[in-house]
Amino acid sequence: MDYLEMLAKLGVGNAHPGGYGATLEQLKHWPIAPGSRVLEVGCGTGRTACHLARNGCVVTALDFREDMLAKAVKRAAEEGVSVHFVQGDARRLPFAAHGFDVVFLESVTLFAGVYEPVKEYYRVLKSGGALYDREMMALNLPSPELLYEAKDLYGFDMLPTQQEWLRIFEQAGFREVLCWNPGKLSQKVGEDESLYPDFGQTPDQDTLINPELWQTALRYHQMIEKYGDDLGYGLFVSKK
Numbered sequence: 104m105d106y107l108e109m110l111a112k113l114g115v116g117n118a119h120p121g122g123y124g125a126t127l128e129q130l131k132h133w134p135i136a137p138g139s140r141v142l143e144v145g146c147g148t149g150r151t152a153c154h155l156a157r158n159g160c161v162v163t164a165l166d167f168r169e170d171m172l173a174k175a176v177k178r179a180a181e182e183g184v185s186v187h188f189v190q191g192d193a194r195r196l197p198f199a200a201h202g203f204d205v206v207f208l209e210s211v212t213l214f215a216g217v218y219e220p221v222k223e224y225y226r227v228l229k230s231g232g233a234l235y236d237r238e239m240m241a242l243n244l245p246s247p248e249l250l251y252e253a254k255d256l257y258g259f260d261m262l263p264t265q266q267e268w269l270r271i272f273e274q275a276g277f278r279e280v281l282c283w284n285p286g287k288l289s290q291k292v293g294e295d296e297s298l299y300p301d302f303g304q305t306p307d308q309d310t311l312i313n314p315e316l317w318q319t320a321l322r323y324h325q326m327i328e329k330y331g332d333d334l335g336y337g338l339f340v341s342k343k
């Protein structure tokens with residue numbers, strides 16, 4: 104079972120470095136004004152999209168997995184919030200240019216192939232709009248072994264360092280690019296779930312008895328244990 108299928112089956116609500124706590128901390132430091140038109144790309148099961156909508160944003164949330172979106176739609180209905188969910192690909196966003204005040208992502212761009220989606224974020228943002236993209240990064244130049252394992256588990260074709268990420272956004276046309284609050288992936292793993300339990304999480308019924316799922320979960324934990332100090336993450340903030 105691949106990593107994204109595992110997340111979808113478990114119905115994980117904050118499948119990004121730092122978890123929900125990091126999202127809340129980010130929004131405190133980088134608030135998004137109520138009424139802003141926000142596009143969340145790769146919304147997964149929609150926990151952040153619902154949070155943004157609850158706080159007054161006009162949210163469009165896109166993901167290419169039907170199973171993730173089904174859980175996101177259910178979550179929004181249960182919470183009674185309005186989010187416009189769309190199935191689509193980050194590499195070819197089904198939106199006109201300049202339509203959003205904010206493009207928001209949490210651990211998606213690496214899965215989507217980096218260069219194509221970053222160009223798309225730029226295209227759909229209005230001039231002066233903000234991009235917030237929380238991504239994993241290599242803390243040093245990644246070893247061939249780490250690159251191999253990141254490809255094998257996550258399907259990543261590359262694992263940029265912080266400097267490389269900054270260049271990727273700048274080359275797509277973004278300005279005032281910075282990396283806010285970088286951290287090590289090994290920090291806080293597990294803690295977040297007990298601090299911010301996700302009451303809207305809806306695991307598939309067969310989850311507990313699916314050996315393939317637990318094998319993938321084990322590979323994930325082994326990866327974090329082995330490379331937790333080589334892998335980091337940060338919030339890349341920039342303007343169009």
Ligand SMILES: C[S@@+](CC[C@H](N)C(=O)[O-])C[C@H]1O[C@@H](n2cnc3c(N)ncnc32)[C@H](O)[C@@H]1O
Nearest residue numbers: 116117118119145147167168192193209214215
């Ligand atoms: C690691 S999960 C993060 C989900 C969510 N942002 C969160 O933090 O819980 C990556 C998400 O990106 C979505 N995704 C990956 N590649 C994509 C693409 N090319 N277009 C749209 N969504 C994509 C996956 O389906 C998945 O929901």
